[in-house]
Amino acid sequence: MNLLGRLRFRTKINIGITVIVVMTALILAMFVTRMASDALVQEARKRGRVLTGNLVLRSVDPLLSVDLLQLKTMVDEITEVDSDVVYAFIEDERGRILVHTFSDGFPVELINANKVQSGSRMNIVTIDTGKEKIYDFAAPVYLVGKKIGTVRLGLSRTKVQQVTNSLILAISMLTGLALAMAVLVSTQFAKRITARIGMLREHAENLVKGNLVVNRDKKTVNTCHEIRNCGKRDCPAWQDNLRRCWYISGTKCPECGENNYPDKLTNCRNCDIYINSSGDEIQELTETFDVMANTLKYHIEDLETAQKNILRQQKLLQTILSVSPDQVSLVGTDLTYMAVNAAFARSCGKKEEEIMGMRDEDLFNEEISNKRKQEVISIFSTGKIINKENLYQPEDGDPAQWFHTIRVPVYDEDQNITGVLSTARDITELKSYQSQLIQSQKMESVGKLAGGVAHEINTPLGIILGYAQLLQEDVDPESQIYADLGIMEKQARFCRKIVADLLGFSRQTTSDKIEMCFNNSILEVVQLVTHTFKLENVSIITDLDDRYPIIQGDPEKLKQVWLNLLSNALEAMNGGGIVKIITRLDTQDMTITAFFADSGYGIAKKNLNSIFDPFFSTKPVGKGTGLGLSVSFGIIEDHGGKISVTSPLPEGILEEELPEEAGPGTLFTITLPLEPGKEKEILSSEF
């Protein structure tokens, strides 16, 4: 249907002009023909009236005198003078024909064809003879109110029609000629217009394709400075062949004014450069396109630069957010997530983009999501920052985690809260250190107390022991008293050992640190206990660092540590097992680490944090003092090192074949600095 829309512009112009010309010609022809025809007819009728009237006036006297000759002459003359007059005749007052111009008898029907009403001056009828049409004029001849005759005159209408027809023919020919010329001119005109529009279209297509570089022929543009020869080199239009000066802001012409494009155009339209150089609307359109293309180009370049900057910053921000271990999230007013970082997504077990648009209830269980939602809602309503520590217990049984959560409101430029930014930092480790610190402070207090008590007890205990020994000398060794004194001595010695341990724990005993071989210290102990262990069906495997690291330490006390660990290991293995000792030198951190792994029944999880506490023991009463590991702890701390325990054994430590009754096993890790006092902070050890 939209045929017109699909036509070429050139065709449209041609059709339009043709239609206009044809329509105009048609209307003109119709009106002109009609008007001309009317005018001719009116003129003919008028002529007929005049001729008839004239004849009436002239016929009065001859009618009165019944001068038939004169009347005949008159009617004959009128037909001779005017070739359009077909006939003329005169009737007397009774309608009888007096004279007529018909050569061969009078057509009788003609008499009654046109009757004048009484009182009327003239009556006109059109007579159709079958061959032609004739205007018949009938005029009575009145004299003193009396009709003395009637003059009849016939004027050919066919001749009028012939003139009209020739007029129509002439108009038609002129119309055809005008149409041909109009089409010719319009074709040329359309060709010129469409060629330029075509160029413009090509130009626009280039713009659409992104080719914003203006490739106008430079020769077609005479720059303003060439015309004026102004020599203003600091003018932005100087040697700018691609743009017209009226499109350039900040030109230096005196009449330019200070307005920028497009406001300056008002001034420019009166400038002689503009008047002489500007083209028609299509030219202006083309140049405006060029300006637009240039402006677009600059804008796009600016945009690209800005986009690059934004992308870089976005990437940077993304990286910072992604790398940050803190869980960062932004919740909008509809309580859905607008942005989260990788850590948050990881904690939820989803991808970042999946979380966008989700709510807390989609990510957390009901309890947690309710809590989070309430916090967010309270911020939206109050705007108060939430800063708190909370414990998070994962549902999958993983260890509980502590988080330091900060929720802050995000404001827009109108100071309305548009979101809540939450940052949750995992402070489980910090919390652990906090508890360890508390523990060590507790230990230190206990140590001080125990040391004080032991120091005070040590002297009376020595006296008790001495007196017991002295008394033994005085009694019969076979006697009951001797035996009792023996028990007293034994128990006193036991007490002394406790006291000595307590003193050692409280580091109130002196230790002499010397250069010593770490491996040898262990080997000596191993050698000492190997036999005993074998009896218990426990084998000791050593994997010692072959670089034989030298440390500053107290060999005896360290041996005590090793002995403690080995004896604990032995006690943890009923019916045999394996103890593996590994040492590894870390030259980077300047530390040496020893791993004591056994295949024993391990340590219950709940006891892991307590085994270094003094007097903590899982052994039956009387079997152990509960001071072994705490003393070892004290010694290692004294050496600037760290002791830790892991149970069950991590994978890959004991790869040897284990006895059937082997338990989950325990691993003690002891890390010592090679040079005490210069050790780095030993936070954790990794195998």
Add this chain to the structure above:
Amino acid sequence: MKIGRLLTVLVFVVLIPLVFCGCDRDDETIVHVDMSKREDIKVPEPEPAITYAYLPQYSHTVSYQRHNPLIEYLARETGLPIRQVFPDTFEEHRRMVERGDIDISFSNPMTYIRIAQSGARAFARIIEPSGSPTFRGQIIIRKDNRLIHSIKDCKGKRWIAVDPLSAGGYLFALGLFLKHGITTDDFSEINFAPGPGGKQEKAVLAMYAGKYDLASIREGSLDIVKDKISMDKIRILATTQAYPGWVYAARKGLSPEIVEKISRAMFKLSMNDSTQARILSTAGMRGIIPAKDSDYDSIRDLAASLGMFRENNSFREDSN
């Protein structure tokens, strides 16, 4: 859609003129006539009637206009069919009376004495608009004509007269000149107003225009031209003696009863009756009174003095 709209507009634009052009002329009545049915036309014979003619002093139209009401009145009064006929010239009028084509002749006295020779007899004469049964001729000149002060000064001047047979317009004046010893030869030029009608006016206008030095007209003619010229510039040089006015004569052989009927009707006309007054004034008279042939002897004398009608010496029926 666009094409549809365009077509609608085009059709509209084309149709409107067509509608305009399509309307046929309302005032045109078409009558079909078969021109092949022809007949020879015979000139209609006039119906028998008393023929009445007015000496063609004016055009036929004026003659008709003046006398038609009177003729209608006479026809009505007498019950006779009376038809006005229109001779073209004085001479034709005379001959038609002689031939019997004119039954009742209304003519000036000079013509009458001619037709009386053929047997026509006067039976009535009119009272002039002036109220007198007689009328006079006038000799007029332009007031600014310094050369003419009296009749004698007219010698050697150019004279425009109404007609050689006009009584008031020529012959009366000529008689006056003769009395003063001036003959036609004494004028440098004597001319007569042209055309069949309006001769009195033409004579006045020709003199007024300066083409002639003097004009002779019938008394009363100046009233006719008073709207066309300024009367201040006209001077009446002389007025002739009174002669009997226009006369009704019956042709020779016309039944006396008819004459009687007509004259009776004529004499009945009175200015006291508004209808009749209109008939009379239209005809240029105030009344019609009986007349006899001898009333015109003064005219015959004048004619004799002028040497007119010499071919027949006896104009008078009654030589006495």
